[in-house]
Amino acid sequence: MNYHVEGTFSWDADGFPAIRLENGTMPLADGKEIRVSNGEDWISGIHIYGDLLRGDRIEMLQPGARIRILNK
Secondary structure, eight states: OOOEEEEEEEEOOOOOOEEEETTTEEETTTTTOOOOOOOEEEEEEEEETEEEEETTTEEEETTTTEEEEEEE
């Protein structure tokens, strides 16, 4: 069953990208399609070690940014 996981972007204790959830953290794998909220709209892209790849643009994810992934 597929479901969405939503939380905030952070770095874990070992310095790896993670999603902070209400009950802990979850690793954020490279190559995962994610959606990021800029406060109003959600934008889509591919996560690559703390960055969001959107077509030919790369944007750095900021700690605390709202992110949503489809967890299969």
